[in-house]
Amino acid sequence: MTNETNQETCCSKCRRPWCITIFGLLIISFLIAMPFIAGTPDAEKSSDTIRFLGRFHPVILHLPIGIFSLIIIQELMSMFSRYKPQPGLIAIFIGAASAVVAVLFGFMLYMGGGYEMSKLLGDHLWGGIIFACAAVLTLIVKAWPLPEKVSQKLYRAMIFGSVGIMTYASHGGASITHGEDYLVEYAPNPIRKVLGHEPKVDPADIPVKPLEEQIAYEDIVQPILNKRCVECHKEGKSKGKFRMDSYELLLKGGKEGDAVVPGDAVKSNIIYRCELPEDDDEHMPPESKTDIEDHELAVIKWWISAGADPAKTVAQLEITDEIRGAIAKLDRSIDPKAGKSEVPTQAKQDLPSAELLKSVAALSKEFPGGLTFESQASSKLTFTGVSLRSNLNDAVFAKLKSVIPSMVSMDLSSTAITDSSVKLLASAKDLRMIRLSETKISDAALDTLVGLKNLESINLYGTRVSDAGVEKLKSLPHLKHLYLWQTDVSAGMIEKLKAALPGVEIVTGI
Numbered sequence: 001m002t003n004e005t006n007q008e009t010c011c012s013k014c015r016r017p018w019c020i021t022i023f024g025l026l027i028i029s030f031l032i033a034m035p036f037i038a039g040t041p042d043a044e045k046s047s048d049t050i051r052f053l054g055r056f057h058p059v060i061l062h063l064p065i066g067i068f069s070l071i072i073i074q075e076l077m078s079m080f081s082r083y084k085p086q087p088g089l090i091a092i093f094i095g096a097a098s099a100v101v102a103v104l105f106g107f108m109l110y111m112g113g114g115y116e117m118s119k120l121l122g123d124h125l126w127g128g129i130i131f132a133c134a135a136v137l138t139l140i141v142k143a144w145p146l147p148e149k150v151s152q153k154l155y156r157a158m159i160f161g162s163v164g165i166m167t168y169a170s171h172g173g174a175s176i177t178h179g180e181d182y183l184v185e186y187a188p189n190p191i192r193k194v195l196g197h198e199p200k201v202d203p204a205d206i207p208v209k210p211l212e213e214q215i216a217y218e219d220i221v222q223p224i225l226n227k228r229c230v231e232c233h234k235e236g237k238s239k240g241k242f243r244m245d246s247y248e249l250l251l252k253g254g255k256e257g258d259a260v261v262p263g264d265a266v267k268s269n270i271i272y273r274c275e276l277p278e279d280d281d282e283h284m285p286p287e288s289k290t291d292i293e294d295h296e297l298a299v300i301k302w303w304i305s306a307g308a309d310p311a312k313t314v315a316q317l318e319i320t321d322e323i324r325g326a327i328a329k330l331d332r333s334i335d336p337k338a339g340k341s342e343v344p345t346q347a348k349q350d351l352p353s354a355e356l357l358k359s360v361a362a363l364s365k366e367f368p369g370g371l372t373f374e375s376q377a378s379s380k381l382t383f384t385g386v387s388l389r390s391n392l393n394d395a396v397f398a399k400l401k402s403v404i405p406s407m408v409s410m411d412l413s414s415t416a417i418t419d420s421s422v423k424l425l426a427s428a429k430d431l432r433m434i435r436l437s438e439t440k441i442s443d444a445a446l447d448t449l450v451g452l453k454n455l456e457s458i459n460l461y462g463t464r465v466s467d468a469g470v471e472k473l474k475s476l477p478h479l480k481h482l483y484l485w486q487t488d489v490s491a492g493m494i495e496k497l498k499a500a501l502p503g504v505e506i507v508t509g510i
């Protein structure tokens with residue numbers, strides 16, 4: 001840099017800015033040749049000085065960004081306002097010089113090891129180099145005493161071009177450090193769409209798969225690795241030449257190999273590294289990061305010991321109550337929104353028994369998608385027979401008998417069930433919601449329902465229930481919604497119910 005300052009004094013002496021031009025072109029040639037001369041980084045060969053300087057890349061890069069932002073603001077002002085500020089040569093000089101230094105340090109960071117060439121990194125590297133070259137060219141253009149008209153147009157094009165490339169290069173750098181989704185992670189869906197990202201789905205809207213149906217690797221293990229490890233072990237940033245962002249790469253391992261030894265958690269390097277004492281240099285994740293939690297590690301160990309299979313579901317692996325507890329705990333820690341979940345803490349600890357899990361797994365084949373746990377860590381079930389419609393008759397419904405006591409919500413609308421199926425519900429003491437609309441049930445069914453004291457919502461739309469039956473529902477203590485549209489219930493009875501149940505919403509369609 002000192003050289004360049006000398007050159008500038010020299011130039012002002014000779015009045016023709018040849019020195020800046022020649023020196024600038026030399027720098028540009030060097031920057032462009034640099035990646036070709038240096039070859040691929042070798043962490044072992046690179047010196048500590050290179051590593052030391054490389055770490056300053058994230059610090060110094062803000063200088064050219066700040067200076068060029070200021071220059072562009074001045075330029076916009078001189079275009080659109082009466083006030084015409086002119087950025088001096090010195091501002092552009094410092095901007096260009098700091099851009100060159102930032103690129104050199106960035107290249108040293110890359111040469112120091114830990115980053116693997118990828119499209120993202122390549123784009124960032126070349127984006128940075130082209131930006132620094134454009135910045136130096138802008139300085140050269142500004143230094144020459146060209147005719148006013150030519151000089152202004154050329155300079156303006158250069159400055160806007162440079163800032164455009166700078167924006168692109170900085171975004172690439174941020175994506176490498178924080179992940180490509182960083183900027184739009186919390187963006188509203190319309191903005192995500194414009195920027196070409198998938199719309200975001202609220203975790204609360206994703207139906208929770210019953211634990212037994214979850215794929216151990218994909219649904220349980222990989223999310224833990226994503227949270228604790230992948231930021232340093234992924235494309236473009238594979239520390240120890242080890243990537244953990246896919247099953248194949250995880251099993252392939254890094255320099256030390258044997259990252260995962262199927263069936264043997266103790267011999268697996270990822271477990272070994274995590275179990276080292278925290279002050280050990282080799283402990284993973286490194287000291288600067290939040291440590292992996294015991295229950296998370298227990299789940300990974302369980303999966304490796306069970307054979308580290310990529311596709312097996314929990315039901316296909318042997319599982320103890322302890323691991324089941326550890327998995328239930330994950331729900332909260334993995335999903336950042338889980339803290340806001342409406343599932344009360346008590347329900348979280350309310351784990352399904354092995355027997356119930358087995359029945360549910362077996363019944364899932366009979367009623368695909370019909371039977372789900374209320375939440376990942378709940379032993380309560382919801383059922384919908386809507387997709388089966390008239391195929392769901394009393395005989396089919398009877399197969400659910402063993403799981404009925406666990407039901408909290410049932411949708412039997414438009415199915416072929418009758419009063420005799422409803423009789424089976426007598427054991428569903430926790431049932432809160434039931435839809436029986438457009439079924440063949442009659443008043444007799446309501447005799448069963450009055451026994452289910454937790455019912456909050458009953459839908460009887462389009463059934464042949466009548467005054468005598470619904471009057472009994474008055475005794476349900478938690479009832480909030482009652483749908484009686486298109487039934488045989490008389491207007492007089494509706495009035496009576498409304499008077500007797502002031503807090504209940506009675507929907508009659510009138």
Ligand code: HEC
Binds near residue numbers: 229240242256
């Ligand atoms: C903050 C960055 C960072 C995080 C987070 C991180 N690691 Fe590492 N990891 C490194 C670095 C740096 C190395 C290379 C130095 C070394 O071998 O200790 C490494 C190396 C490794 C290696 C050795 C690879 C080989 O074969 O050479 C394993 C195994 C490993 N990490 C596992 C993990 C696991 C498991 C996690 C998550 C629980 C994790 N790491 C999280 C930075 C990280």
